[in-house]
Amino acid sequence: MTTAPTLVWFRRDLRLADHPALTAAINAGRPVIPVFVLDGRGPWAPGAASRWWLHHSLAALAADLEARGSRLVVLRGAVEEELPRLAAAVGAGMVTWLHRPEPHERDREARLERDLAAAGVERRAFAGDELFEPGTVRGREGGSFQVFTAFWRAALALPAPPEPLPPPYRIPGPAGWPAGPSLADLGLMPRIDWWHGLADTWHPGAAGAERRLAAFLDDGLEAYAAMRDRPDALGTSMLSPHLAWGEISPRQVWHAVTRKPPSAGAETFLKELGWREFSRHLLSAFPGLPEQPLRREFDRFPWRPDPDGFDAWRRGLTGYPIVDAGMRQLWHTGWMHNRVRMIVASFLVKDLLTPWRTGEDWFWDTLVDADLAANAASWQWVAGCGADAAPYFRVFNPVVQGEKFDPRGRYVRRWVPELAGLPDLAVHRPWEATPLVLRDAGVTLGRTYPAPILDHGTARKRALAAFQAIRDPG
DNA sequence: TGAAATGTTGGGGCG
DNA sequence: ACGCCCCAACATTTC
16 A cells, blocks of 8 residues: 655755644655755855755754654755656655745745646645744735834734744654655765864754754843844854754744743844844845845945955955954854944945945855845845835944954954954054054054055045935936 | 034133 | 133034
8 A cells, every 4th residue: 555645845944843844744644755955056046155054954954854764855956846756756645845935935836836736736835934924014004014123013013923843753754765866966065175164163953053042042142132242252142044044943942032031132132033034024025135226226326346345355355354354254154243244244335335236145155044035135234225224324434343342352353363463452453553563463564464455434435425326316 | 233523511721 | 710721521413
């Protein structure tokens, strides 16, 4: 006797706990075949750092599945071709998955839905990667919020997100497993060995995510409101890549936090989950978010692409210590502290007048937590063309920001070691140090560390003039 | 989830 | 004692 198995299509939800599509498949009472499909060709295919993470996260998921009597089948190619083919080959009666907010992923779902329906295969898709499903947070008039605080206030007035589903104890498998490529065959690992900084920093997979959450709840949550802006401290949860890959669900995080005593830290942290929600809400409402400015007057913004400036930014050689520290932390670890992300983004977009899409692309390639909605919404926010955006005149001063949020220069010294010998007063502005101080620190500007590639005061005025130019049409 | 320019206030030095 | 100036500290406005 054969029983038609159920395929569970895993996407950026690489976990077993709180996974409604997996739970539904198990509850259907037939054999379950978990599948991941790598489509490297589509728009916004994972960047290099993300591919490293994905490799390890898939390995962790496969191990978790094997511990429950199951396996992970991996496939290469277009989902809408590969999944129906596999469904036909194993005689599957049903396919389940969790929705994604990305427009091209929604398109894929629609095509898959149609093709499976034509083949007589049952489909069940679920929300589950958001606290509040995109489209459900609406104003009184039914409008779509464009201001974060209004959005979040409305979200918090809704019924609380459901309790997370427990992980399955055992997952029934089919009599025979379909053959397919191995994880290594997917070619996700970089060909040259540049990933050591990533491996030193992260443990991809649900277990790593849950450890990170537990550590944050114990050591970070209470002080979060005060410490989250301090890149020189471990003040943030560092959960972003785990959330981006769905190794832990936002509902798991939400309920773990709300089980703790209320605190300013908890409230502020939940608000950051709110920004993640807001980004997805925006992407759903404005599918062009990753490519097009939300405020269309920015279509005629006089950007000034500057390959040399971009190159210096990318490599952490701008001569502004906090900017360079951030860009080097990104390159080394695949991650950057959020405060510093705002500083480096402001520098690229406003000081260098480089199109925000250029920064968005670089972050997409280098961040292990690269998430289309958050990345696009955040770059637009910094550039001033997004929802609830920083006004055009808000230009970060990298010296002021550095001295405010890294007052002892610990963060700069960690990531820009050639400045480590400078005294605190000079570490964020080495070009103002006296020759004697520089000599004592072993710093020669222009040789051991770059002189600033631009003068921030001048650049600021240039940016204000450029933003002024698009303010009023005609 | 800025920063700089400009305005105001008040303490203290000084003639 | 008093007015004047300087300037730090803070507040407001402007970009």
